[in-house]
Amino acid sequence: MSNAISILNGATFDGAVKITEAGLRGMITLRGDLSSVQLKSAVSAVVGLGIPTQRKINRGPKGGVAWMSPDELLLLVDYDNADAIVAEITTAMAGEHHMAVNVSDARAVFLIEGQGAREVLAKGAPVDLSTDAFRVGDLRRSRIGQLAAAFWMTEDDHFELVCFRSVGAFMFDWLSNAAREGSVPKYF
Amino acid sequence: MLMLKCPNCGVTAEETEFAPGGEAHLTRFASGSEDQAFSDYLFARKNPRGVHFERWRHAFGCGKWFHAARCTATLEVFGTYTGQTSTPPDDITAAVKAKRPEWEGFK
Numbered sequence: 001m002s003n004a005i006s007i008l009n010g011a012t013f014d015g016a017v018k019i020t021e022a023g024l025r026g027m028i029t030l031r032g033d034l035s036s037v038q039l040k041s042a043v044s045a046v047v048g049l050g051i052p053t054q055r056k057i058n059r060g061p062k063g064g065v066a067w068m069s070p071d072e073l074l075l076l077v078d079y080d081n082a083d084a085i086v087a088e089i090t091t092a093m094a095g096e097h098h099m100a101v102n103v104s105d106a107r108a109v110f111l112i113e114g115q116g117a118r119e120v121l122a123k124g125a126p127v128d129l130s131t132d133a134f135r136v137g138d139l140r141r142s143r144i145g146q147l148a149a150a151f152w153m154t155e156d157d158h159f160e161l162v163c164f165r166s167v168g169a170f171m172f173d174w175l176s177n178a179a180r181e182g183s184v185p186k187y188f
Numbered sequence: 189m190l191m192l193k194c195p196n197c198g199v200t201a202e203e204t205e206f207a208p209g210g211e212a213h214l215t216r217f218a219s220g221s222e223d224q225a226f227s228d229y230l231f232a233r234k235n236p237r238g239v240h241f242e243r244w245r246h247a248f249g250c251g252k253w254f255h256a257a258r259c260t261a262t263l264e265v266f267g268t269y270t271g272q273t274s275t276p277p278d279d280i281t282a283a284v285k286a287k288r289p290e291w292e293g294f295k
């Protein structure tokens with residue numbers, strides 16, 4: 001078995017805002033009918049959380065569930081257990097049309113933390129990131145510069161962002177540049 | 189700046205988050221159909237100056253397709269609606285008619 005590493009192996013940038021590549025994170029794409037009772041109980045069994053409403057994320061001690069589209073969830077789980085959890089979901093969803101895939105190694109996760117984190121994201125995303133419009137538990141799929149990404153707020157001034165692993169290095173450079181000392185306007 | 193509301197995820201976003209999919213509600217003429225009908229399906233578009241029905245995909249968002257009714261001259265958006273329909277719904281045509289009384293209707 002090869003030794004798995006994340007795209008930037010936990011690289012950090014300390015600027016006006018701190019950018020961290022989060023290391024190995026377990027992620028499972030689950031597609032299916034989000035109103036289904038079977039899917040709801042499968043999700044609850046593996047992460048102990050309910051199905052989030054539109055553009056929200058539910059988080060708890062066992063992980064998280066993110067609303068990605070009307071028929072798609074992203075489960076945030078323990079990296080080492082991801083394959084076992086996929087197997088558990090597949091068993092729980094037997095007989096119902098669905099798809100569950102371990103995408104942990106196909107994604108990169110970044111943390112954007114500190115006063116000004118909203119401004120850093122707002123430089124690249126056409127999204128209203130003002131304090132009234134974007135709050136803890138909100139999730140948005142959009143773009144950062146030209147890169148597709150999804151991000152959510154875990155607590156005030158703390159964001160998590162997920163993108164394709166193939167553009168992870170560029171995403172880190174982009175976020176680091178946007179977070180340079182003296183470049184954050186403190187607009188929000 | 190063109191702003192569209194994606195009916196699939198409820199986001200109102202600017203044009204750069206979407207990918208255009210061309211004229212909506214085309215009838216598909218595939219192999220086996222008359223040459224003229226096939227050719228028109230491939231190449232002939234209304235390309236109007238005014239009310240236009242279009243397909244859009246929320247490419248950087250939820251990834252889903254939907255429809256939009258807008259004015260190609262002013263960029264005014266009359267409404268967006270589900271991708272799972274072959275004609276514009278009544279509330280959309282009513283919204284267009286309210287803004288463009290001279291509009292001759294869909295098709």
Ligand SMILES: [Zn+2]
Pocket residue numbers: 194195196197198199246249250251252
């Ligand atoms: Zn959408």
